[in-house]
Amino acid sequence: MTISAERPTVVEESNLVPPSSMGSTRTKGGGWLSQHVGTAIVLGFLGYIFGHWFGNYLSSGYTVVVNTGQNSIADLLALIFMVVGWLAGIGALNYPLAKIVGREPKEEVELTGWTRYFRFNLDHKVVGLQYVVGVLLFFFTGGLLAMAIRTELLSPTVHVFSADTYIKIVSEHGTIMMMMASSIIVGPLGNYFIPLMIGSRRMAYPRIEAFSLWTFVAGYFVIFSALPYGGFPTGWTGYAPLQTQAGPGMVSYLFGFAVISIGMMAAGFNLAITVVNYRAPGMTWSRIPVFVWGILSTAALLTLASPVLFAAGTFGLLDKTVQTAFYVTEHGGSSYLWENLFWFFGHPEVYIMALPGFGIVGEIIPVFCRKPLFAYRVAAAGMIGVALLSFFVWQHHIFQSGINPDMRPLFMLTTELISIPTGFIFLVGMGTLYRSKMRFEVPMLFCLAVYFNFLIGGISGVFLSDVPVNVTLHGGFFVLSHFHYTIMGGLVFAFMAGLYYWLPKMTGRMMNKKLGLWHFWTMFIFFNLTFFPMFFIGILGQPRRVFTYAQNLQTLNDISSVGEFLLGASLLIFVANLMWSMFISPEKAPANPWDSLGLEWQTANPIPLYNFERIPVIMTDPYHYSEENAPALADFGDERNVYASSSSTSGDDPAN
Amino acid sequence: MDTENSNKAEPRHLRRITVIWIVLSVVGDLLYWFLVGPHTPPGRMTSSAVADQFDFNVLFVVAFPVIIGVWTYMLYAVVNWRSGKAGAPEPVGGPSATGNKRTEVSWIAITTFAVLCLAAFGIVELVVGQGSGGGEGPNPLWAFPGAIKADTAALAGTGTWTPNSNAVLPVQVIAQQWKFTYRYPTFGGFESPQLILPNNTRISFNVTSLDVIHSFWAYQLSVKADANPQINNVAFTKTQQLGNFTVRCDELCGIWHGAMFNYGKVVSQSAFMTWATKTEAANAQNTAILPAFAWTYVPDANGAAGGYYPDGSLTPYSSVETYGSKQPKS
Numbered sequence: 001m002t003i004s005a006e007r008p009t010v011v012e013e014s015n016l017v018p019p020s021s022m023g024s025t026r027t028k029g030g031g032w033l034s035q036h037v038g039t040a041i042v043l044g045f046l047g048y049i050f051g052h053w054f055g056n057y058l059s060s061g062y063t064v065v066v067n068t069g070q071n072s073i074a075d076l077l078a079l080i081f082m083v084v085g086w087l088a089g090i091g092a093l094n095y096p097l098a099k100i101v102g103r104e105p106k107e108e109v110e111l112t113g114w115t116r117y118f119r120f121n122l123d124h125k126v127v128g129l130q131y132v133v134g135v136l137l138f139f140f141t142g143g144l145l146a147m148a149i150r151t152e153l154l155s156p157t158v159h160v161f162s163a164d165t166y167i168k169i170v171s172e173h174g175t176i177m178m179m180m181a182s183s184i185i186v187g188p189l190g191n192y193f194i195p196l197m198i199g200s201r202r203m204a205y206p207r208i209e210a211f212s213l214w215t216f217v218a219g220y221f222v223i224f225s226a227l228p229y230g231g232f233p234t235g236w237t238g239y240a241p242l243q244t245q246a247g248p249g250m251v252s253y254l255f256g257f258a259v260i261s262i263g264m265m266a267a268g269f270n271l272a273i274t275v276v277n278y279r280a281p282g283m284t285w286s287r288i289p290v291f292v293w294g295i296l297s298t299a300a301l302l303t304l305a306s307p308v309l310f311a312a313g314t315f316g317l318l319d320k321t322v323q324t325a326f327y328v329t330e331h332g333g334s335s336y337l338w339e340n341l342f343w344f345f346g347h348p349e350v351y352i353m354a355l356p357g358f359g360i361v362g363e364i365i366p367v368f369c370r371k372p373l374f375a376y377r378v379a380a381a382g383m384i385g386v387a388l389l390s391f392f393v394w395q396h397h398i399f400q401s402g403i404n405p406d407m408r409p410l411f412m413l414t415t416e417l418i419s420i421p422t423g424f425i426f427l428v429g430m431g432t433l434y435r436s437k438m439r440f441e442v443p444m445l446f447c448l449a450v451y452f453n454f455l456i457g458g459i460s461g462v463f464l465s466d467v468p469v470n471v472t473l474h475g476g477f478f479v480l481s482h483f484h485y486t487i488m489g490g491l492v493f494a495f496m497a498g499l500y501y502w503l504p505k506m507t508g509r510m511m512n513k514k515l516g517l518w519h520f521w522t523m524f525i526f527f528n529l530t531f532f533p534m535f536f537i538g539i540l541g542q543p544r545r546v547f548t549y550a551q552n553l554q555t556l557n558d559i560s561s562v563g564e565f566l567l568g569a570s571l572l573i574f575v576a577n578l579m580w581s582m583f584i585s586p587e588k589a590p591a592n593p594w595d596s597l598g599l600e601w602q603t604a605n606p607i608p609l610y611n612f613e614r615i616p617v618i619m620t621d622p623y624h625y626s627e628e629n630a631p632a633l634a635d636f637g638d639e640r641n642v643y644a645s646s647s648s649t650s651g652d653d654p655a656n
Numbered sequence: 657m658d659t660e661n662s663n664k665a666e667p668r669h670l671r672r673i674t675v676i677w678i679v680l681s682v683v684g685d686l687l688y689w690f691l692v693g694p695h696t697p698p699g700r701m702t703s704s705a706v707a708d709q710f711d712f713n714v715l716f717v718v719a720f721p722v723i724i725g726v727w728t729y730m731l732y733a734v735v736n737w738r739s740g741k742a743g744a745p746e747p748v749g750g751p752s753a754t755g756n757k758r759t760e761v762s763w764i765a766i767t768t769f770a771v772l773c774l775a776a777f778g779i780v781e782l783v784v785g786q787g788s789g790g791g792e793g794p795n796p797l798w799a800f801p802g803a804i805k806a807d808t809a810a811l812a813g814t815g816t817w818t819p820n821s822n823a824v825l826p827v828q829v830i831a832q833q834w835k836f837t838y839r840y841p842t843f844g845g846f847e848s849p850q851l852i853l854p855n856n857t858r859i860s861f862n863v864t865s866l867d868v869i870h871s872f873w874a875y876q877l878s879v880k881a882d883a884n885p886q887i888n889n890v891a892f893t894k895t896q897q898l899g900n901f902t903v904r905c906d907e908l909c910g911i912w913h914g915a916m917f918n919y920g921k922v923v924s925q926s927a928f929m930t931w932a933t934k935t936e937a938a939n940a941q942n943t944a945i946l947p948a949f950a951w952t953y954v955p956d957a958n959g960a961a962g963g964y965y966p967d968g969s970l971t972p973y974s975s976v977e978t979y980g981s982k983q984p985k986s
Contacts, residue, residue, distance in 0.1 A: 164911045235908045241868040241885055242910055329886045330954060335869060336884075370739075371747045372754045378764075400871065401882040402793040402863075402889035409779040416775045423767040426726060431759065433733040435669070437747045440738065448730065455726050459719045466778040468711045468788035471880045472698050475871060475906040539697050541875045543906045546914030550902075627749030 037118045040089030040214070044221070047085025052078035072321045075251045079225060083218045083259055091120040092211050120214065122206035125607060127213050128192025129506060132499070134217050135187055138180030139492075140571070141220075145173035147568055150530075150561040156549050166547040168231030168249070175223055175236040175253060179260045181487050182349060183216055183267065185356035186302070189498045190271055190295045192506060196600035197289050199280025199618060199634070201610045204273040208266045215263035222259050226252035235545055237346075240327035240338035244319055251320055258313035261306040261345075264352075268302025271295055282618035282634070285380075289598060289622055290373055290428075293380045294359015297387040298352050304391075305348035312341035339401060343394040351390040353487050355383055357454075357494030358425045361447040364501050365432050367596045368444035372623035374431025375424075382424030389418045399470050408467050415465035422458055426451065437626075441594065442516035446497030449524050453489025457482055460535065478538025484531045496523070496574070504589030507582060508606055515577035522570035529563030597622045597633060613637070669736070677728045681721035688716060698878040701901060701922065703894040704789030705878035711781050711788075718774065791863060791872075791881025791889040794951070800824055800858045800892055807860055807890070810841035811951065817842040819925035825854065828949070829863040831870035831883035834912040836903055843932045845949035846939040851903060851920030854928035855895050863889040864952045871906035874920060882907055888951035895922045 055074025062071055087093055098105035116126055117133075148169045152160050161169065191213075195203060203209045226232050232249035234242045238257075243250055275296045279288065288296075315326040316338070325331035327338045358379075366373045373379065395403060395411040429451055438444065460482040463469050473479060496519075504510050533556045540556075542549045549557065581587065592601045599622060603611055614637035624630035693713040698705045737744055747753070782788055787798045796804070806824040809815035817825050828839040830847070839847045851874075853859060863872045865883035872891075873880045876899070881891040905916035923931070936943075947953055 163914060167908075167911055167913065233908075233910050237908070239869050239908065241865075242908070245868060245910070329884075369737075369747065370749075372749050374753065375755045375760050377755070378760055398882075400791045400880045401869075402791045402884055402887050404795075405787060405792040405797045408782060408790075409775075412778050412782070413775045416771045416778075420764070420767050420771055423763070427760065427763045430726070430729055430733075431756070433730070433737065435745045435747060436733070436737050437744065438734065438738040448734070451726070451730060455723060459723055462719060462774065463712065463715050466711060466715060466774070467782045467790060468704075468708045468778065468785060469715060471704065471788055471790045471878050472708055472712070472875070474880060475873070541697065541902065541904070543873065543904050545908045546904075548914045623754070625749050626747040626753070630749065 035089060035091035035094075035120065036115065037090065040086045043089030044082045044086035044218075047081035047083075047088075048078045050085075051081030054081070070248055072248060072251055075229065075248045076255060076317055076321050079222055079252065079255045082225075083215075083222065086218045086221070087211070087214060090214050092207075092214050095207055120210050122210055123609060124191050124195055124203045124206065124209060125506070127210055128188050130213055131183065131187035131191060131216075132506075134213065134220070135180055135184045135495075137217075138176055138220060139184070140575075141224075142173055142176040142180060143568060143571060145169050145176065147564060149173060150564040152547055153549070153557050154561050156551050156554050156557075158547055161547070163547055164231075164233075167233045167235075167545065168227070170545050171232050171235050171253070172223070172226065175256065176220075177487075178236050178349070179216075179219055179223065179256070181353045181491055182260070182264055182302070184353075184491060184495050185360065185498060186267060186271065186295060186298055186352075187213070187216065189291075189360070189495070189502060190298075190356065191267070193502065193600050194271060194274055194292060194295055195278065196603060196607070196611055197292055197598065198275060198278060198283050199599055199612065199616045200274065200278035201612060201615070202278075203270055204278055205270045208270045212263045212266035212270065215259055215266065219256050219260040219263060222252055223256035224252075226250075226256070237342060238316070238338070240316075240335040241329070243316055243338065244328055251317065254313045254316040254320065258310050258317070261309040261313065264302045264306040265310070268299040268306065270299075272299035272303060275299070280612075280615050280618050280634075284618075286377070287618055287621040290362035290376065290379050291356075291359040293383050294355050294357075294362070297383040298355045298359075301348040301352050301355070301387055301390065305345045305352070308341055309345040309349075312338060312345065315341075336401070336403065339398050340394070343397045344391075346397065347394040348387075348390045350483070350486070351386055353491045354422075354454075355386060357450060357491045358383060358386075360494040360498045360501075361450050362425070362428055363598070364443050364447050364497055365429055366623050366625055367501075367594050367598075368439045368441055368447075369432050369436030370439075370625045371432055371434075371436040372625055372627070373428065374434070375428050376621065376623070378424045379428040382421040382428070385421030385424070386418060389414060389421065393418060396465055396470075399467055400474050412465055412467050416462060419458060419462060426455070441500075442511065442513060442520055443497045443501035443594070445517075445520045445524075446493050446500065449520070450490055450493045450497065452524075453485050453493060453527070456532075457485030457489055460485065473538060475543055476538040477534045477542045477544060480544050481531045481534035481538060484534070489527060489531070493523075493527075496520075501594065502600075503582075504593050505600060505605075505607075508589050509582055509586040510589040510593060511581045512577050512587070515573060515580065519570060519573040519577055522573060523567065526563050526567040526570055530560050530567050531563075533557075533560045533563075597624060599634060602634070602636070669732070673729055673732050676732070677721070677725050680724045680728065684720050684724060685717045688720065689713065697875075699876050701876045701895065701897045701899060702789070702878060703896060704785060704892075705876065706896070707781060707785040707788055708878045711778070714777065715774070718770065786892040789877065789879040789891055789893045791891045794888045794890065796890045796892070798892075799890075800860070800894070803858065803860045803892060807862065811949065813841070813845075813949065815842045819854070819929050824858045824860050826860045826862060827851070827853070828951075829861055829872045829881075829883065830866060830953075831863070831872060831905065831909075832866040833868065833910050834905070834916040836870075836872065836905075836916070836918060839949060840932060840936075841949050843936040844940070844943055845946070846936045846943045847946055848935055848939070849918065851918070852928060852931050853895050853920065853922045854925040855898055855922050857925065857928075858892065858894045861891045861893075862951055863891065866953060868909050869907050870909045870916070873904050873906035874901055875904065876901035877920075880906060886952045886954065898922050898924065 052074045055077035056071055059071060059073040095105045117130055152166050191209060226249035229249040229252055230247045232246050232253045234246060238253055275292055318324040319326050325333040327333050327335055329335055362373060362379050392414045393411060395407055396415045399408060464473055464482060500511050500516055537553055537556050540553055542553055591605050616634040616636045618634045620631045620633060622633055696709050696712050698708060700706050783798050786800055803824040806815055807826050810826040817823050826841055830837045837847050837849050838851045839845055861879060863881040863883045865885045870883040871880060872883055877893055879891050879893050881889040899922055901920050903918050903920055905913055
């Protein structure tokens with residue numbers, strides 16, 4: 001790894017003046033008859049109907065269950081055409097289709113009003129905000145399902161849902177949340193801030209970026225189509241013989257993951273290429289903000305791991321539709337194939353959900369500590385190390401499955417090794433806190449909570465990696481608690497930190513601090529109240545995904561359930577804060593409310609379409625807090641050279 | 657846990673944190689080891705349970721100081737190094753705050769050392785403990801002496817087990833939606849819904865499934881092995897205590913996964929012998945129409961719908977594959 005490779009500091013003249021618009025000349029048009037979410041829904045619906053008809057036409061003699069009319073080929077084609085219709089309706093296909101037939105593509109309409117948020121828009125800032133809404137949609141739906149699960153688990157016997165409904169709810173919850181979590185930071189904050197942080201005017205591939213968003217949203221509809229199809233009983237892991245046995249809802253699951261994986265590949269590919277190629281002059285590898293390292297390592301994982309998920313899902317779809325036997329043991333396939341493919345994707349996926357959070361805490365803590373990031377290179381090395389190692393640990397998910405035992409020591413070792421680079425992140429955080437001057441603003445509190453929660457999540461992971469201990473803990477509530485501590489306690493808390501931190505830049509409006517504090521404290525306390533008891537529930541022998549459990553575990557389960565309802569209430573406070581601060585009573589945000597030295601805060605407010613009037617030439621890294629005579633961050637080509645302010649004086653803001 | 661820049665002024669911070677950390681860690685670890693440790697699940701019913709309990713306790717004793725160290729540091733930082741606190745140090749930026757080679761290197765060295773020790777410990781425990789009760793697949797690497805021979809003999813129908821013979825007892829676990837049954841190959845291969853085991857005996861569990869993936873989890877025995885169709889997943893343990901234990905399915909296997917559990921019992925060797933011979937005789941008629949004892953049973957393609965034990969009048973594969981389809985007449 002060379003992190004000192006210099007970028008050329010000579011700026012080409014053509015870069016100095018922003019083009020008038022993003023590859024298009026028209027700024028008018030886009031009335032109700034042009035392409036927007038409405039047309040996407042209509043075409044998606046028509047596509048669904050057409051696909052279903054077409055599938056039945058192609059394979060009219062085939063039904064899954066005799067005399068039911070269920071036909072997996074029709075179900076799958078319906079979903080495929082629904083997604084294609086959706087993408088065509090939103091306008092994602094205009095450009096590639098025109099290119100394919102050899103026509104000069106019609107220029108994308110560029111809009112400025114609020115309606116642009118409902119269209120296929122190429123501006124990464126619009127896409128970022130669209131993603132915020134998208135991931136919150138996923139998150140709150142998944143959260144409601146979680147409450148349904150915890151309601152059933154209030155009592156050790158069946159009392160609210162039937163066993164059938166319960167398992168469908170569990171499966172939907174898991175799948176929705178996994179889909180959400182793989183994009184929750186990369187999508188909204190990654191897309192919005194990566195170009196701003198590396199001094200770029202745009203993403204490398206704006207169309208691919210917008211495509212990733214609308215594919216992601218399509219995935220939401222696909223995975224929900226499982227419910228009218230009767231749900232699927234396999235949990236988010238979709239293990240194979242059960243998958244083969246399951247009803248048509250399984251098609252939605254498999255195709256949903258295939259769709260989401262396409263979106264993940266697109267997003268990751270675009271972000272990685274943007275970071276590598278679109279850095280401003282002087283933005284060397286040792287100067288890029290640590291959040292960019294987080295996103296870059298995540299993007300690498302997205303690009304490399306998601307294709308495996310796509311392949312695994314496709315094999316499953318072939319099994320379910322045209323009767324191949326990839327996963328059917330008695331016909332020559334193997335259920336281990338699914339387990340290995342799924343977890344070969346699934347483990348990097350776990351770090352896709354952790355690394356962006358590491359990046360956010362590394363980015364935010366120095367701002368509120370008024371100190372430079374401690375051990376920047378260790379932070380970057382930690383993230384790269386985690387990303388690399390994450391491809392070599394997947395079999396720890398299937399230690400007891402009957403795979404070759406001789407691999408077990410190896411995977412135990414690699415799994416425990418991954419705690420070394422993860423530990424780097426703690427070193428960086430603790431070093432930065434040392435003799436600092438902490439301000440307990442809401443984003444900082446969320447960052448501290450990430451350290452608190454992720455420590456528990458990480459340490460419990462070491463228990464799970466130990467094969468002998470894994471015998472008791474595998475597949476139980478201990479695992480459940482472990483990964484909720486890392487994903488919810490790490491990633492979602494980091495996302496909240498990022499939202500509170502960056503929303504003022506994204507929307508020009510401050511989040512209400514009082515409501516924010518209420519949100520933080522309730523979320524922190526009730527999150528722990530929900531998930532900490534689960535460690536004990538797991539150690540005491542309750543497997544995952546059960547609707548009945550031992551009588552003696554009721555108290556612990558009830559504590560967890562009550563905690564979860566209160567956690568839901570806490571998220572209502574967040575929604576209330578969002579509504580209040582963004583729409584009902586907006587308070588104009590200062591240009592740089594946290595006195596950050598980050599490049600993203602040095603742009604004008606609101607951020608112009610092209611981010612930077614002139615591509616800045618970066619002179620140093622953005623962490624020179626509390627430094628006497630700190631060097632200027634960047635040369636903006638005018639008198640606005642920003643000097644790192646010492647201690648806590650409000651930074652000389654270029655935007656003012 | 658020393659992450660701090662030790663060359664700073666006011667070294668008392670570090671000393672204070674270290675003292676608090678050591679005191680809390682030592683007190684916490686001792687309390688845990690002597691008060692909680694002996695009661696940690698899965699208990700002491702088998703050799704693997706004892707080993708797994710020991711491993712859990714060792715991991716806890718290592719993990720607790722790490723957690724307490726970070727928390728102590730964080731809490732100390734939050735209390736002392738916040739803006740608005742009188743007498744708090746002004747932060748200093750510049751090169752001295754951006755890193756400290758000694759801290760970084762020692763952090764990396766200490767964590768690497770700890771992690772490697774834990775991995776080595778885990779590997780030793782895994783190997784010495786005959787796989788620690790985990791499923792080792794069809795070709796187990798770490799078996800009790802004589803266990804593989806006993807399994808082979810059992811398959812050939814020549815295996816025997818008598819009290820005080822010190823022989824390994826092979827037991828087959830058959831999982832299906834949604835129950836467990838057990839076959840005892842050394843007793844004519846009878847099949848029982850009850851799992852009765854003799855005490856002070858080395859057991860070789862041969863776990864398989866007839867339909868989807870299940871997981872045989874005998875909680876108090878600390879045995880867990882996934883039940884895969886057409887795979888024989890072998891796990892070993894040695895019973896050491898009389899008593900009841902719970903068996904739960906630990907891998908999502910469909911709608912009634914949550915209700916897939918039953919209870920087993922460890923009894924004295926003579927009581928086991930009595931039960932086994934009695935059940936063998938009582939079940940003889942049923943055993944005769946069961947398929948011959950094998951490590952795996954090729955299911956009918958109809959999944960759980962039936963046909964796993966073909967009685968001659970069932971076609972081995974039906975024309976369609978999915979659960980709930982029409983059955984050939986038997």
